[in-house]
Structure formats: C-alpha cells, structure tokens
Amino acid sequence: QSALTQPASVSGSPGQSITISCTGTSSDVGRYNYVAWYQQHPGEAPKLIIYDVSNRPSGVSDRFSGSKSGNTGSLTISGLQAEDEADYYCSSYTASNTWVFGGGTKLTVL
Amino acid sequence: QVQLMESGGGVVQPGTSLRLSCAASAFSFTTYGMHWVRQAPGKGLEWVANIWYDGRNKYYANSVRGRFTISRDNSKNLLYLQINSLRAEDTAVYYCARGQARANSFDVWGQGTMVTVSS
Numbered sequence: 001q002s003a004l005t006q007p008a009s010v011s012g013s014p015g016q017s018i019t020i021s022c023t024g025t026s027s028d029v030g031r032y033n034y035v036a037w038y039q040q041h042p043g044e045a046p047k048l049i050i051y052d053v054s055n056r057p058s059g060v061s062d063r064f065s066g067s068k069s070g071n072t073g074s075l076t077i078s079g080l081q082a083e084d085e086a087d088y089y090c091s092s093y094t095a096s097n098t099w100v101f102g103g104g105t106k107l108t109v110l
Numbered sequence: 111q112v113q114l115m116e117s118g119g120g121v122v123q124p125g126t127s128l129r130l131s132c133a134a135s136a137f138s139f140t141t142y143g144m145h146w147v148r149q150a151p152g153k154g155l156e157w158v159a160n161i162w163y164d165g166r167n168k169y170y171a172n173s174v175r176g177r178f179t180i181s182r183d184n185s186k187n188l189l190y191l192q193i194n195s196l197r198a199e200d201t202a203v204y205y206c207a208r209g210q211a212r213a214n215s216f217d218v219w220g221q222g223t224m225v226t227v228s229s
Contacts, residue, residue, distance in 0.1 A: 001172050003154070036215035038155070045205060045222060046147075046155065051215040089155050093214035097160075097169045099145070104154040 004029065004090055004102035011108040012080045020105045022073040022090030028100055034093035035073035037066055041086045050075060077107070085109045112136045112218050114206050119223030126196055132189040132206030132220055139187040140164075143209035145216055146180060146191045148202040156202075159191065160209065196227045 005023040012018040022035065029035055033053045038046035048057055050066035053073065063078045073092070077084055090102040118130040132144070146158040159180040160169045168180050179192040189206050203224050207216035 032214070034214040036213075038216075040155075045219040046216075047219070048210070048215055048217050051210060051213045051217070055213075057217060091155075091157070091215065098171060099157040099160070099214065101147075101155040101157060 001094070001096070001098060001100055004092060004100055006088075006090060006102035006105045008103070009106045009108065011110055012077075013110045014080050014082065016080050017076060017078040018080065018107065020075045020077075020088055020090075020107070022075070022092075022102045024071050024073075024092055024100070026071060027096070028092040028094040029068065029073055030071035031095055032093050033068065035066065035068055036091045037064075037073075037075045038089045038091065039084075039086050040089065046089065080109055082109050112208075114208065114218055114220035116204060116206050116220045116223035119204065119225045121226045121228060122196055123229055124196055124198060124227055127192070127194045128196060128225060130191040130193070130204055130206075130223055130225070132191075134187045134189065134208075137208070137218075140184045142211065144180075144182060144189045145207045145209055146178075146189075147205045147207055147216065147219075148200075149205070149222075150199075150202040153202075158204075161189070193225070196225075198227050201225060201227045 037050035040046040053068045054066040113135045115133045161180045181190045203222040205222045208218040210217035
C-alpha cells in the first residue's frame with residue numbers, strides 16, 4: 001500500500017493551465033479506471049473534483065479535467081484562478097480491495 | 111442537505127482506546143459503503159478503512175489492521191471507528207466519507223474530528 005507519487009508543488013499564473021501527475025503501479029492506477037482527484041483548501045475537508053479518471057461531479061467547473069495513461073493519472077486545471085490555490089490529492093482503488101492516496105500537491109497561483 | 115458529522119475525538123494517552131462516530135443525514139445511509147480517512151497535522155490524506163453498505167465486508171489499511179475496527183449501525187445511520195492501543199502516530203484529523211455509488215471514490219466528507227495522542 002505505497003502512496004501514489006505526486007509532485008510536491010506546482011505553480012502557474014492566472015489564466016494559464018497546469019497539470020498534476022499521479023503515478024502508481026499496475027496494481028492500482030494501471031489496473032482500474034478508478035482514479036479520483038480531491039481539492040482541499042486549508043482548514044477544510046477534501047472535495048471530490050474528478051472520479052473514474054475523467055468524470056466531474058455535478059457543480060464542478062469544467063476547467064478541471066482528468067486523464068490516464070498506463071500507471072499515471074493526470075489532473076489538468078485550465079484558466080487558473082486565484083481560488084484554485086489549494087492542495088490536490090489523487091486516489092485509486094487497488095487490487096487488494098483497498099484505496100490509496102497520493103502524497104498531495106500544493107498548487108500556488110502566482 | 112447530505113451531511114456527515116464526526117464526533118468522539120480528543121486528547122488521549124498512548125495505549126488507550128477511543129471510538130469515533132459519524133452521523134449521516136439526508137441520504138439513504140443503508141445503500142452506501144462508507145470509509146474513514148485520516149490526515150496527520152501538515153501531512154497528506156491516508157485511507158484507513160472501508161465497510162460495505164450492509165456491514166458484511168470490511169477492509170483496512172495495513173498500517174491500522176488489527177488495532178482499528180470499522181462498524182456501522184444502519185438503524186441509527188451511524189458509522190464507527192474503534193481505535194485500540196493508540197500511538198502517537200495515530201494523531202490526525204479523522205474524516206468519515208461516503209463511497210460514491212458505482213465508483214470507487216469518496217463523494218461526501220464530514221468536517222473531521224481531531225485525535226491527539228499524547229502523554
């Protein structure tokens with residue numbers, strides 16, 4: 001149950017696009033289309049923004065999109081806004097009937 | 111609105127036990143799998159445990175198996191996490207989360223309850 005690998009930090013200017021990667025193994029990310037992404041602002045609970053690799057829950061901006069290739073999932077945020085500054089976590093279901101999170105990525109909007 | 115509310119956290123001594131509760135409201139609790147996720151201060155999210163909608167199956171992270179027990183009371187819309195032999199490394203905010211229907215993600219989260227293990 002090793003954590004998925006995410007970059008510790010990314011940054012971008014308002015209006016730009018950024019991508020956060022999430023690398024796992026053939027037993028989790030590579031095995032299932034169950035990669036999810038969560039946004040967490042300081043002092044708040046996480047919020048689901050992408051599920052099943054590329055699906056957005058109702059009410060989530062279409063500036064958020066997800067994809068997957070092999071053992072790596074990706075979250076892209078287009079048209080960066082100040083309110084996007086937060087921590088982002090990926091997760092995946094695993095072959096052991098468990099779930100695993102990434103270490104988290106801090107997004108800074110310059 | 112759909113809501114989860116945790117309770118039961120606090121400051122406890124190493125080696126003691128604690129039971130966390132999570133009250134669900136405004137959705138059909140009996141049809142959803144439920145999870146506990148924790149977050150140590152300044153650290154990332156860690157999945158802890160899952161229980162099926164009917165309580166028949168339970169799964170745990172390796173780091174807590176044997177000390178933590180997840181359970182639920184569907185007649186009261188309550189989820190529980192029993193934590194035994196508490197250690198300093200169990201210090202964290204504990205969130206309950208709803209398992210999204212037909213997807214392996216967590217679509218509703220509580221506000222969390224803080225557990226601090228300290229002598």
